[in-house]
Amino acid sequence: MSDEHDRQDGAASLEIEVEGLRKTFGRREVLKGLSFGVPRGGFLSIFGPNGAGKTTTLRVLATLLTSSGGSVKVAGHDVREDPMPVRKAIGFISHNAMLYPDLTAQENLRFYADMYGVEDREARITELLERLELSARRYDVVRTYSKGMRQRLAIARAVLHRPRVLLLDEPHSGLDPRAVDILDGLLTEIRDEHTFVMVTHNIAKGLEWGTDLMIIEGGRIAYEHAADVDHESFSAVYREHVHDGSVL
Amino acid sequence: MKKLLSAPALFIWASVLLIVGILLAFWYSPIDASSMGFSQKIFYYHVPIASAAFVAFGVAFVAAIAYLRTQDLKWDRLGYVGVRIGLLFSILVMATGMIWGKAAWGVWWAWEPRLTTYLLACFLYAAYWVLRSVVDEEDRRATYAAVFAIIAFIDVPITFFATRFLPEGLHPVVVGPGGGGMEGSIAVSFAICMVGMLLLMAAIIRRDYEIELIRDRVTDLKTSLGG
Amino acid sequence: MSGWSQFKAILRKDLIRELRTRDMLVSMILFVLLAMIIFHYAFTVKEGADLTYFTGGMLWVTFIFAMLLGLNRSFAQEKDEHCLDGLLLCPVDRVTIFFAKTAGNLVFLLIIQAVAVPVFALFFIERNFLGDLLPFLIVLALADLGICALGTLLATISMNTRSRDLLLPILLLPLIVPVLIAATGATTLIFAEGASFGSLVARLLLLLGFDAVFLVAAWGTYDFAIGE
Numbered sequence: 001m002s003d004e005h006d007r008q009d010g011a012a013s014l015e016i017e018v019e020g021l022r023k024t025f026g027r028r029e030v031l032k033g034l035s036f037g038v039p040r041g042g043f044l045s046i047f048g049p050n051g052a053g054k055t056t057t058l059r060v061l062a063t064l065l066t067s068s069g070g071s072v073k074v075a076g077h078d079v080r081e082d083p084m085p086v087r088k089a090i091g092f093i094s095h096n097a098m099l100y101p102d103l104t105a106q107e108n109l110r111f112y113a114d115m116y117g118v119e120d121r122e123a124r125i126t127e128l129l130e131r132l133e134l135s136a137r138r139y140d141v142v143r144t145y146s147k148g149m150r151q152r153l154a155i156a157r158a159v160l161h162r163p164r165v166l167l168l169d170e171p172h173s174g175l176d177p178r179a180v181d182i183l184d185g186l187l188t189e190i191r192d193e194h195t196f197v198m199v200t201h202n203i204a205k206g207l208e209w210g211t212d213l214m215i216i217e218g219g220r221i222a223y224e225h226a227a228d229v230d231h232e233s234f235s236a237v238y239r240e241h242v243h244d245g246s247v248l
Numbered sequence: 249m250k251k252l253l254s255a256p257a258l259f260i261w262a263s264v265l266l267i268v269g270i271l272l273a274f275w276y277s278p279i280d281a282s283s284m285g286f287s288q289k290i291f292y293y294h295v296p297i298a299s300a301a302f303v304a305f306g307v308a309f310v311a312a313i314a315y316l317r318t319q320d321l322k323w324d325r326l327g328y329v330g331v332r333i334g335l336l337f338s339i340l341v342m343a344t345g346m347i348w349g350k351a352a353w354g355v356w357w358a359w360e361p362r363l364t365t366y367l368l369a370c371f372l373y374a375a376y377w378v379l380r381s382v383v384d385e386e387d388r389r390a391t392y393a394a395v396f397a398i399i400a401f402i403d404v405p406i407t408f409f410a411t412r413f414l415p416e417g418l419h420p421v422v423v424g425p426g427g428g429g430m431e432g433s434i435a436v437s438f439a440i441c442m443v444g445m446l447l448l449m450a451a452i453i454r455r456d457y458e459i460e461l462i463r464d465r466v467t468d469l470k471t472s473l474g475g
Numbered sequence: 476m477s478g479w480s481q482f483k484a485i486l487r488k489d490l491i492r493e494l495r496t497r498d499m500l501v502s503m504i505l506f507v508l509l510a511m512i513i514f515h516y517a518f519t520v521k522e523g524a525d526l527t528y529f530t531g532g533m534l535w536v537t538f539i540f541a542m543l544l545g546l547n548r549s550f551a552q553e554k555d556e557h558c559l560d561g562l563l564l565c566p567v568d569r570v571t572i573f574f575a576k577t578a579g580n581l582v583f584l585l586i587i588q589a590v591a592v593p594v595f596a597l598f599f600i601e602r603n604f605l606g607d608l609l610p611f612l613i614v615l616a617l618a619d620l621g622i623c624a625l626g627t628l629l630a631t632i633s634m635n636t637r638s639r640d641l642l643l644p645i646l647l648l649p650l651i652v653p654v655l656i657a658a659t660g661a662t663t664l665i666f667a668e669g670a671s672f673g674s675l676v677a678r679l680l681l682l683l684g685f686d687a688v689f690l691v692a693a694w695g696t697y698d699f700a701i702g703e
Contacts, residue, residue: 026321026386027468064563065703068319087566098561100552102492114484115565117476141495157561316699371649378645382637388703392632395696396646399628402692403650410653410681413660 015040015165015195016061020070023056030056032219033070038212043196045210045227047203049242053219054199055169061197062092062167075164088116091158094169097150098157101143105134105153108142109160116161128156131189132182148179155186166190168198172205203238207231215241255458258451265444272437290351292438294344296445297337298366302404304334304449305369309401312394324390325460326453327397328380333453335373341366361411368407372400478571485562485575489549490582499548500586503541507591510537511598530599531663535655538588539622543644545583546626549576550634563701573627573697580623588615600666607665610675614665617682618658621689625650628693631700657681 016038023031031053038044048054059065061074063083072079075089092098099108106125113121129135132152142150151171158166172180187196187209200206206213207227215223215238222241273292308330315323345363346356357363376396383389493499514533518526526533553559562572596604604611626647633642657678664670672679 024387026390027464027471028386059703062564064560084566087564090564092560092564094557094560096557096560098557098564100488100492100558101556102496102552103488107488107491111484111488112561112565114476115481115562115567117480117566316696368649368652375645375649379632379636379642382642383635384637388635391699392636395628395632395700398696399625399650399689399692402688403653406653406681406685406688410656413656413678413681 013040014038014073015042015075016044016197017073018057018061018070019072021057021060021067021072022069023053023060023065024068030219031060031067034216034219034221035070036214036221036224038195038197040195041192043191043198043209043211043227044214045206045212046197046199046214046216047201047206047238047242048216048222052216054216057216058167058169058197058199062090063087088161089163090165090167091161091163092167092169093155093158093171095171095173097142097154099142099150099153102141104139104141105129105145105156106138108153109156112157112160118161124160125156128160131186132156147174148176151175151179152182155183159186159190163194165195165197168196168200170200170202171198172200172202203231203235207234217241255451255455258447258454262444262448262451265440265447269437269441269444272433272440290344290348292441293445294341294348295438296442297344298341298362299442300445300449301334301337301341301366301369303446304330304337304453305373305401305404306330307453308334308397312397312401315390315394319387321386321390321464322461324393325464326457327394329453329456329460331373331376331397333449333456335370335377337449338366338370338373342370359411359414361408361414364411364414365404365408369400369404372403376400476566478568481565481567481571482575482578485572486578486582489576489579492552493579493583499545500583503545503583503587504590506544507537507541507587508594510540511591511595515598526599527601527667528663530595530666531659531661533599534592534595534662535618535659537591538584539648539651539655541587542580542584542622542626543647546580546630546647547634547640547643549580549583549627550630551639554634559701569698569701570694572701573631573693576631577620577623577627580627581619584619584623585615588619602666602669604665604669607669610670610672611662611665613679614658614661614675614682617679617686618654621654621682621686622651624686624690624693628689628697628700631697653681653685657685 014037018034018036021031021034022029034053034057036044046054046057056065060067060072060079063079063086066080074086077083077085077089079086100111103111109125109128110121113125118124126135129138132155134149134152134156137145137149142153145153151174171183175183196209198206198209207229210227213223213225213227213229213234214221223237269292273289308327311323311327311330315321315327342363345366349358349363350356376393379396380389380393383392511533514537518524518529550559553562563569626643629646629650630643633639633646636642661670661675661678664674
């Protein structure tokens with residue numbers, strides 16, 4: 001089985017394997033055959049112009065979309081054939097918090113904990129709320145939270161079930177500096193045990209965190225490289241492919 | 249063989265049968281013994297039209313299932329065409345039914361099971377059309393339409409069953425042939441009209457389906473030309 | 476973590492949310508009570524008009540229209556806050572979501588009916604039908620189930636379309652006609668004449684059949700309705 005295989009190969013094995021990924025919406029082909037891999041413990045930063053297919057790719061990895069062709073394996077399971085174990089293994093952070101505004105932080109986290117079958121539910125919730133500095137607002141409804149606080153709670157939601165893979169969809173967008181610090185702090189803490197894929201327009205953050213870089217353009221991989229490039233040269237490549245106004 | 253089943257061929261078959269059928273109906277079959285007299289002759293077209301409508305919806309049902317399984321948009325086109333034709337024929341059922349009702353009983357409308365069910369089918373499939381018009385993404389539209397087509401088709405027989413609970417109106421319109429079985433000459437004319445009508449339905453569906461596929465090809469060409 | 480515990484989690488979440496804000500419940504109850512008052516004015520044009528055989532119809536029309544309001548709401552928030560994505564990311568069977576949502580809508584409908592029926596009886600029903608309470612409750616339960624199951628399935632579809640609120644009635648009302656026919660017939664009989672199970676059996680079977688068929692149909696198609 002795939003898990004045994006992972007243990008044998010150790011860090012060299014791929015946590016995410018994408019082969020010839022295609023996605024069509026009706027007759028509109030958005031992804032035209034992507035192939036890439038992310039090793040265990042790796043961090044892939046994906047850039048690209050709007051509409052290139054970055055978010056679509058992420059959503060396929062997250063099992064929110066079914067591919068139209070090719071194969072996608074996450075944490076050793078095929079996302080089409082076997083989505084359930086994949087869902088247990090991934091956490092998704094996007095600029096939408098995916099939190100219920102009329103429920104308290106505790107109720108939100110309890111709900112997701114139950115959905116994921118987290119066994120030490122209360123302890124885990126308490127631990128995360130402390131780490132994210134939200135303990136004081138535990139019993140307040142999320143409607144009363146600021147954007148930064150919601151984003152922090154969303155992080156708690158995403159890592160509640162201890163996923164091996166984290167998928168991030170422009171996580172830094174719209175955050176105040178304090179929230180950015182807390183997010184970065186948390187990412188640093190869990191960096192080692194996890195595999196990441198981050199879609200971002202923020203070159204600095206993408207370079208800072210990534211071990212690998214990728215630019216998707218027109219549904220294809222336009223550029224891929226290890227993240228050992230310097231900011232200048234990458235910005236040049238970036239500007240070549242991405243023509244909208246992005247954060248440099 | 250393929251030529252025999254192509255749309256133009258089907259039209260010819262259908263026309264031949266329908267014309268022969270109606271001639272037989274008027275000159276060969278006797279006037280029905282029931283009190284409706286001459287107006288009963290409408291049933292030679294009315295019932296086949298009703299059957300054709302149902303079959304058309306059935307085609308949409310099968311196409312819907314096929315689409316959900318294969319995600320091939322061709323099935324979506326077929327389903328759409330099936331519903332459209334079914335809707336057309338349903339309206340014709342009601343029109344012929346109303347004419348018959350007026351001629352035989354003096355009323356334009358009666359809440360009897362058959363007419364009511366077809367009226368409701370019209371609304372159901374009109375809803376299908378509205379559903380399609382408010383979804384912009386093609387694949388999602390096809391999926392939702394398929395789900396609804398399946399649900400709607402299951403609902404029609406149940407509705408028919410349910411309308412029998414309604415109290416019988418003052419002027420029950422008997423929509424079937426008067427009495428038990430059909431005697432020979434009536435049966436022959438009826439059978440010919442039935443087959444002819446079904447072939448007509450098949451011909452229209454086939455032609456419309458081909459038109460939809462061509463329309464898709466045109467759109468594809470336009471997109472690839474940068475439209 | 477089992478389907479059952481996930482079902483409970485979703486149901487609990489929806490109930491907590493609604494009982495806390497009470498948006499939907501209060502509006503639906505007000506709507507239902509207002510509808511009854513309007514019916515009175517609409518139908519008593521003639522002095523001493525006898526509405527005995529209209530009672531079932533009035534009641535069920537009210538409930539169906541109230542549910543149209545409620546069904547949209549039950550999904551509106553999932554959609555607006557992108558919580559639906561959060562739900563779909565969970566390792567949960569899509570069908571479990573369907574059952575949990577249907578159950579939630581059923582609970583709300585029952586709550587509204589618990590308030591509305593006594594008031595309705597006060598306004599419109601002269602006969603004491605407490606003796607027939609059991610058959611009445613069964614009719615209620617079966618019809619409610621059909622309305623909620625189909626309603627949940629269709630609301631899932633309509634919430635993803637452009638004209639969300641307008642679409643649901645157009646889709647649901649024609650489909651729900653058999654339920655309406657059976658429920659109003661049975662209810663009117665109970666209110667007007669008193670009815671034993673015997674006289675209601677055919678209608679009850681229709682409702683039962685309807686529920687069974689559409690629960691299975693929804694089960695089979697819900698994956699497609701909710702996914703992307």
